[in-house]
Amino acid sequence: MYSYEFDESTGGLLLNSSPLGFSKEPRPVYYKELDILGLDQYWNYEKNDTFPYMWAEANSYYYRGRKVAQTKGGSLYTAPKIVILEEPEPNGEPLSFVDIQGMVEKNKTILEGLVQETIKKVYNTYIDYQNKVDVFYVAFSGGKDSVVTLDIVQRALPHNVFKVLFGDTGMEFPDTYTVVDSTEKNCSSCGIDFIRAKSDFTPEYTWRQFGPPAKVTRWCCSVHKTAPQILALREKTGKTNFTGMAFIGVRASESASRGEYDYVSLGEKHKGQYGCNPILEWNSAELYLYVYSENLILNEAYKKGNNRAGCLVCPNVSEKNAFFRRACYTKDVDVYMDMISSMYEESIQSPERLKEFLSNTGWKARMNGRDVSLNIGCKETTDGNNQILKVRNPKTDWKEWMKTVGVLLNDESPYKMVFKDKEYSFAVVDVQNGYDVYIEGHLAKSDPLFVKLLKNVFHKSSCCIGCRECEVDCQNGCISMKNGILHISDKCVHCSQCHKVDKGCLIYKSLEMPKGGSKMESKSLNRYSTHAPKLEWINQYFELKNDFVINNSLGSQMFSFFKKFLRDAELINGETFTPTAQIIENIGLDNSSSWAIILTNLTYSPQINWFVKNLSMNEVLKKEYIASLLIESGTNERAAVDIFRSFSRFVELPFGEVGMGFSTKEKNRVVSITRTPWQNPDPRVVLYALFKFAEACGDYYQFTLSRLLNHEIDGDGVSPSEIFGLDREQMEKILNGLSINYPEFINASFTLDLDNITLRSDKSSQDVLSLF
Numbered sequence: 070m071y072s073y074e075f076d077e078s079t080g081g082l083l084l085n086s087s088p089l090g091f092s093k094e095p096r097p098v099y100y101k102e103l104d105i106l107g108l109d110q111y112w113n114y115e116k117n118d119t120f121p122y123m124w125a126e127a128n129s130y131y132y133r134g135r136k137v138a139q140t141k142g143g144s145l146y147t148a149p150k151i152v153i154l155e156e157p158e159p160n161g162e163p164l165s166f167v168d169i170q171g172m173v174e175k176n177k178t179i180l181e182g183l184v185q186e187t188i189k190k191v192y193n194t195y196i197d198y199q200n201k202v203d204v205f206y207v208a209f210s211g212g213k214d215s216v217v218t219l220d221i222v223q224r225a226l227p228h229n230v231f232k233v234l235f236g237d238t239g240m241e242f243p244d245t246y247t248v249v250d251s252t253e254k255n256c257s258s259c260g261i262d263f264i265r266a267k268s269d270f271t272p273e274y275t276w277r278q279f280g281p282p283a284k285v286t287r288w289c290c291s292v293h294k295t296a297p298q299i300l301a302l303r304e305k306t307g308k309t310n311f312t313g314m315a316f317i318g319v320r321a322s323e324s325a326s327r328g329e330y331d332y333v334s335l336g337e338k339h340k341g342q343y344g345c346n347p348i349l350e351w352n353s354a355e356l357y358l359y360v361y362s363e364n365l366i367l368n369e370a371y372k373k374g375n376n377r378a379g380c381l382v383c384p385n386v387s388e389k390n391a392f393f394r395r396a397c398y399t400k401d402v403d404v405y406m407d408m409i410s411s412m413y414e415e416s417i418q419s420p421e422r423l424k425e426f427l428s429n430t431g432w433k434a435r436m437n438g439r440d441v442s443l444n445i446g447c448k449e450t451t452d453g454n455n456q457i458l459k460v461r462n463p464k465t466d467w468k469e470w471m472k473t474v475g476v477l478l479n480d481e482s483p484y485k486m487v488f489k490d491k492e493y494s495f496a497v498v499d500v501q502n503g504y505d506v507y508i509e510g511h512l513a514k515s516d517p518l519f520v521k522l523l524k525n526v527f528h529k530s531s532c533c534i535g536c537r538e539c540e541v542d543c544q545n546g547c548i549s550m551k552n553g554i555l556h557i558s559d560k561c562v563h564c565s566q567c568h569k570v571d572k573g574c575l576i577y578k579s580l581e582m583p584k585g586g587s588k589m590e591s592k593s594l595n596r597y598s599t600h601a602p603k604l605e606w607i608n609q610y611f612e613l614k615n616d617f618v619i620n621n622s623l624g625s626q627m628f629s630f631f632k633k634f635l636r637d638a639e640l641i642n643g644e645t646f647t648p649t650a651q652i653i654e655n656i657g658l659d660n661s662s663s664w665a666i667i668l669t670n671l672t673y674s675p676q677i678n679w680f681v682k683n684l685s686m687n688e689v690l691k692k693e694y695i696a697s698l699l700i701e702s703g704t705n706e707r708a709a710v711d712i713f714r715s716f717s718r719f720v721e722l723p724f725g726e727v728g729m730g731f732s733t734k735e736k737n738r739v740v741s742i743t744r745t746p747w748q749n750p751d752p753r754v755v756l757y758a759l760f761k762f763a764e765a766c767g768d769y770y771q772f773t774l775s776r777l778l779n780h781e782i783d784g785d786g787v788s789p790s791e792i793f794g795l796d797r798e799q800m801e802k803i804l805n806g807l808s809i810n811y812p813e814f815i816n817a818s819f820t821l822d823l824d825n826i827t828l829r830s831d832k833s834s835q836d837v838l839s840l841f
Contacts (some may be wrong), residue, residue, distance in 0.1 A: 071179060073354040075124065075134035080165060081172030082124065082354045084179045094322060094353045094376075097121035097167065098130060102374035105396050106140065111153055113163045118372050120166035123157070128389075132157040132164070143389035144428045145406075148396070173362045180358050183351070184221070191225035191316070191347050194333060202343060203311040204302060205231040206264075209252065211245035212378040214318030214348065216365050217356055219252070221347050222316050228260045231316070234301065237267040238293035240380040240405075243398060244369040251366055266301035268293050269553075270536070273408070278534050279579045280443050281409050283435040284384045285705075288575040292536045295339060299541045309546030314343040322352045340566070341544060373397040381405065384433040391430060416440040436703065438580030445580045446503070447531035449524075454510050458524065460531045461503035465555050467530035472557040473548075473567050474522045488519050488563075495523060517693040521700070522565065525573025532576035539567040571705050583703060594699065595708040596637070596676035600630035601715035604722055610635065611654055614646040637674035638667045652838045658723075662751040662841070665727040665793065669758045672787045673765060680716060680729070681787060682780070684744050686794040689733070691741045716742060728793040746794030752803045753840050756814060758789035759826075760834035774800055774817075774824040811840065 073095070076083040082095060099118045102125075103109060114122055123132040128149070130138040137157045143149030157164055173180075195205065207222050209215045219233060233256055235249055249265075256263040268275070275292055276282075282289040303309055319330055333345050348356065360367055370378045374393040377386075381394055382405040395402040409432050410423060417423045417440075426432070438445065446461045460467075471477055475488035483496045493516070496507040506527055513520050529539070535550040543566055547558040572578045606627070610617045621628060635641035640650040649670070656663045671677040683698055684690055692713055699709040717739040720729045730744035762777075763770050765786040777788040778797055790800055804817040804826060814837065817826045 070183060070350045070352065070355060075131055076172065076175065077134040079168040079171040079175065080133045081167045081169070082358065084176050084354065086179060093126035095124045095126050096353055096371065096376060097357060098123045098125050099372035101372050105374050105393065106148065106151055108151065112157060113161050115163065120169055122164045122166060140389065143392045145388065145391045145395055145430060146428045148392060149389050169361050173358065176358050180355065180362060183355060184359065187221055187347055188225040191222055194345050195226055198314055198343065201312065202314040203306050203308060205314045206234045207231060208315045208317045209233050209235045210378065211241065211248040211368055213356060213360060213368065213371065214320060217359055218316055218318035218347055220363060220365055223259065223261065232262040232264055234264045234266060234298055236294040236298045237265055238289065238380055239267065239272045240293065240382065242370045242378050242381060243401060245378050248366055248368050264301050264305065266297040268297050276405065276408050279576050280412060280438060280441045281432045281435065282384050283433050285436050286579045287384065288579050291538045291575060296537045296541045299339065300537065310544040312341060314345055316345050316347055318348060319346045320351055321349050370397065388430060412441040412443065415442045437583050439583055443580050445532050445577055447528060447577065456508040456510060456513065458506040458527045460506065460527055463503060463530045465530045465533045467526055469555055469557050470526045470529045472559065472561050473563065474526060475563060493519055513697065514694050517691065517697040521697055522568055525568045528573045528577040532574045534576065536575060538570060538575055542566045542569055571700065594675050594679050594702065594704050595711055596674060597630045597634060597715050599711050599714060600627050601718040602631055602634045603718070606631050608658065610640070611658065615644065618644045637671050639670045649838060652841055656841050661723060661726050662754050664723040665747065665751065665754040666757060668724050668727055668729065669754065669761055669792060672792050673761065676712060676715065678787065681792055684742065686744045686746055689741050689743050692739065695742065744794065750793055750795060750803065752807050753837065755789045755803050756807050756811065757834055757837040758792055760828060760832065760837055762786035762788055763828050764834060768830065770828040770830045772826055774804065774826060
């Protein structure tokens with residue numbers, strides 16, 4: 070909230086009344102951190118952690134207002150390199166402690182104003198929501214933010230109107246449990262109810278069931294934190310659909326995403342639950358000043374160089390911070406490193422490469438179960454007419470899970486069931502150690518929601534270990550997993566909340582195998598988020614050219630995503646208007662050939678590549694169906710919505726005329742997309758697309774028309790027939806015409822059942838553009 074500066078006289082921080090634009094999140098540095106970095110080889114200081122010696126901002130270290138050192142690099146097994154910039158004290162004299170008492174006194178007035186304002190807002194929030202909420206509680210983690218939040222709340226509210234809830238993941242820093250034990254004791258003496266919530270499963274067990282957590286598959290938060298906490302509060306309130314208000318120690322200056330949080334929100338962390346962020350506007354300078362002024366407990370993990378206290382091994386931790394965690398808690402961290410190593414040793418057989426993989430935390434980027442030696446026992450395939458799920462060694466009864474979707478009408482295959490007042494059928498064929506499920510292919514287009522939920526049922530039955538996430542998602546109390554036994558009430562209202570996890574099951578989502586396909590499919594499909602290009606942006610770019618980067622009228626987010634589009638379209642290189650863009654300008658944006666050239670280029674970027682390869686021509690494809698295909702390709706449900714919106718914006722541009730088609734709206738919302746062929750294709754654009762195809766296939770300049778028309782073959786090249794929706798007859802006419810008019814580029818012959826196409830290998834796609 071307030072700006073700060075380093076105070077030379079106290080060695081501490083000094084707040085001033087001007088608002089803070091950007092916080093570098095200063096933190097105190099104790100001797101243990103200096104020791105871990107090896108600074109005891111350079112500096113003289115007492116091994117006493119009663120007070121800190123200096124402050125750090127990111128990788129920079131400040132002593133009495135002077136930047137004296139900085140670190141570079143670092144990984145799990147390798148310490149960051151130290152760069153000494155200046156001697157803290159002359160002639161190797163001992164370092165002086167920060168004068169904590171003097172620092173607190175100097176900041177007393179400003180800090181007290183901030184604290185009183187924060188206390189008042191907490192009290193007013195309680196008054197405003199006391200008739201809407203069943204239970205108020207402080208979400209306590211043992212870190213500095215939650216310690217301060219708890220102290221603020223206990224000063225603002227009567228001690229009998231809120232609780233303290235600690236979600237014990239079993240993976241906390243050892244020092245965190247000291248803070249928790251002390252806090253629980255203090256709460257008890259003050260009449261504050263302290264609750265510990267913990268999963269029935271140990272982390273060692275869940276890691277071997279789910280695989281290591283990763284940035285995109287953070288199952289650990291749901292299993293070890295959210296679910297146990299919600300279950301504990303249900304037990305306390307006696308309600309399965311209670312409404313809670315959590316006071317959370319989130320601060321906007323910690324990250325860009327947290328900077329977008331509201332002071333009070335509904336459903337931010339869990340549906341139907343309120344969250345209040347009392348110290349949202351505080352920075353770490355104010356936070357530490359408060360800790361010292363109130364003599365609050367400080368987690369010893371911070372004194373050892375850890376900038377946050379949380380789980381010991383976390384996919385969101387930087388390489389440098391991973392080093393500090395292992396240096397401080399080697400034995401505890403190595404338990405998890407050994408598990409990761411055992412899961413990857415089959416796919417990374419070289420011990421040296423495996424150690425490098427662990428050191429660089431490569432496991433954090435895992436998106437599926439491809440490289441880990443764990444099997445989910447459920448594989449999806451097709452036989453042309455049906456979608457087939459092959460389930461082996463299922464862990465739970467699929468008929469129990471089917472209660473969450475609808476009502477089974479019979480007890481033998483083919484099964485019939487009612488879902489949303491409509492009857493459906495599917496087959497389950499028993500095989501050794503499991504069964505095969507057959508779902509009629511046409512249902513995916515006509516009833517994608519039913520197919521999604523039906524598949525989820527078998528994902529759940531194949532993988533469920535009773536982690537209780539689905540039980541927590543059911544606010545009607547219809548699901549029970551107590552003592553490892555799954556039971557779903559016949560009174561289930563089919564709200565589908567227990568299916569909100571992608572693919573229906575956290576384990577399935579974590580370990581599903583990728584479907585294969587082109588290299589493009591392994592990249593993020595959500596290329597443009599909610600900022601797909603608009604015609605006015607494109608016109609502005611062609612008007613400003615090289616000045617666009619500086620003089621555009623777009624917001625920062627719009628500009629960032631639009632620049633991705635320009636790169637994908639090959640219209641910009643760095644900040645420069647490209648030769649391709651110049652050709653487009655010469656042709657004119659009122660000419661469909663310009664848009665067809667751009668579309669050809671976009672087809673080699675992930676999002677439009679997926680569109681062209683997965684959406685068939687001349688079919689009305691509902692939003693729900695397209696979303697289901699995106700999810701099948703590995704996209705989560707939220708991203709699928711963004712991508713569909715992006716597609717909707719693309720087809721509204723002239724791309725629609727050259728192969729992307731049109732959208733249908735109901736009540737101003739796009740409900741379907743229909744791809745349609747380019748009616749009057751420019752042969753030169755087809756030639757350009759042919760060369761792009763050849764170049765993407767590894768400069769393979771000889772192929773057949775049959776190859777171009779077979780869109781089922783996996784490859785990095787995209788045929789113009791697939792981009793523009795051209796059939797064999799159209800392609801033959803265009804190719805024959807190109808051979809006559811541009812023999813220096815192409816030769817094609819279609820005689821005696823031969824359909825040979827040969828491109829001149831001394832020409833390129835860029836050369837083709839010179840024909841315009």
